[in-house]
Amino acid sequence: MLPLLLLLPLLWRGSLTQSWRTKMKPQISVTVQEGLCVFVPCKFLYSRGSFGYLPMSWFQSGANIHRDLPVATNQPGQKVQERTQGRFLLLRDSGVNNCSLSIRDANMADNGMYFLRVESFFQRYEDKTFLLKVTALTQLPxxxxxxxxxxxxxxxxxxxxxxxxxxxxxxxxxxxxxxxxxxxxxxxxxxxxxxxxxxxxxxxxxxxxxxxxxxxxxxxxxxxxNVSYAPQNMVITVFQGNSTEALKILGNASSLPILEGQSLHLVCVADSNPPAELRWFRESPTLNTSLISNTGYMELPQAGTGEEGVFTCQAQNQLGSQHVLLNVSVHWKPEPRSCSEALGAAGGAGGMALLCLCLFLIFRVKTQRKKAAKTVEAMNDMNLVLG
Incomplete structure (x- = not known):
């Protein structure tokens, strides 16, 4: 009878071991990025009732359970590896038959296989349970x-x-x-x-x-x-005639003199976000004057008296508006003279110069003669006194 009683625990142990092996549901492989956390779910069921609290420990593959410390345990007072302390957690209050493992601040040294060791009065169970893969951090803030x-x-x-x-x-x-x-x-x-x-x-x-x-x-x-702001720093670029040289006008109420008949090209730009709508007006836009152009470009093909006056470029977006004034003045061209008129003018000018020269010479001669006559009279008077 005694041998049969001693055999019963061995039979129970074999049955329990078979139950754990077949009903344990671990996750085979888990992947986590470096510096992050991962939860490894693990649970096992008994075929005959619950045994209540069971001491459980996780070890890294290759560890000697009699010499090496576990990476996590639910046994109070049991030391764990220093590198996993506070990072690998197997909570004691996680529930009966719960072997889940929480891993924080995963690092590259955590890569590898891990197995669970469960101990009871009747038996000890251990087996490789999951592979932990730690990869480089690719997440961005x-x-x-x-x-x-x-x-x-x-x-x-x-x-x-x-x-x-x-x-x-x-x-x-x-x-x-x-x-x-x-x-x-x-x-x-x-x-x-x-x-x-x-x-x-x-x-x-x-x-x-x-x-x-x-x-x-x-x-x-x-x-x-992406900062939104009202129009600012308006600039008018001026091209006169066929010239490729540009004149930039930065200030307000600037004056621009041009010759009659000359063409004028005006380009208005403004710094703004979103881009401003650009328009040209005659006089000021506040006076409800006529719109000349609904773009930033305006052309005066042939300047005349009708083109004189103030022109205004206005820039406007949802946040505000700004405008710049340009005062255009038209100057008449000097009329060209004919060849005979030019020669006549040249001849007249030359004759006048010659006449002035003659008068100057005559005046000079008369003046010299008067001086000479006075000199002779003075010498005669001197001779009389000496004689």
Missing amino acids: SIQIPGILESGCPRNLTCSVPWACEQGTPPIFSWNSAALTSLGPKTHLSSVLTLSPRPQDHGASLTCQVTLPAVGVTVKRTIHL
């Missing part, structure tokens, strides 16, 4: 911009890493931009930046950089700012 960036209106930009896990080591955020910025509130997985956009910030780059300190990996995302 995302940058959210609420609404439209408008010049002069501060906006809060948020950089977040929703793919990171709350249980892992908090990531480190940093921002880089030439725009006017200030740091706002921060959460475990996000950082807020307050941006005060200016027209010159349109197209500027802004970078959010995130470092996962547990593994020393850094990723970043760069965007280019």
Whole structure:
């Protein structure tokens, strides 16, 4: 009778082992990116009732269970490997028959096979259960911009890493931009930046950089700012006649003299976002004057008195408008003379010059004669006195 009682636990052990081997449902392989977290579901069922709490430990393949420490355990007071401490967790309150493993801050050294060791009064069970694959981090932070960036209106930009896990080591955020910025509130997985956009910030780059300190990996995302602003810095470019040389007019109410009959080409541009609608008016657009051109280009084929006056280029978009005035004045060309008129004019001028020269010579001669006569009289008087 005694041998039969001693054999019963062995038979029960064999039956239990067979039950665990056939009803355990582990995940064969799991993949996680470096620095992130992964949950390995694992559960086993008994064929005859529940045994309650069972001591369980996870080991990396190749470990000696009598000499090496496990990577995770549910046994209080049991030491685990230093590199996995606090990262590989097998919770004691995860439920009866639950062998699920939680892995945080995965690194390349975690690659490999892992097996579960379950101990009971009747038997010990261990088997290779899953393969952990740790790959390079390819996830990037995302940058959210609420609404439209408008010049002069501060906006809060948020950089977040929703793919990171709350249980892992908090990531480190940093921002880089030439725009006017200030740091706002921060959460475990996000950082807020307050941006005060200016027209010159349109197209500027802004970078959010995130470092996962547990593994020393850094990723970043760069965007280019799209800042909306009203028209500014208007310029009128002037081409006169067939000349290819351009004259740029930057100021308002500038004067432009042109010759009668000369053609004039005017090109108006403005700096704005979104692009402004450009139009040319006679006089000022505020006076409800007639529209000359609904583009930034205007041409005066032959300038005359009718083309004199003030012309206005107006630039307008959803955020505002700006205009520049140009005062055009027409000058008459001097009429060309005929050849005989030119010669006659030249001859008349030459005769007048000759006449002036003769009069000057006559006056000069008379003056010299008077001086000579006075000199003779003075000498005669002197002789008389001496005699």
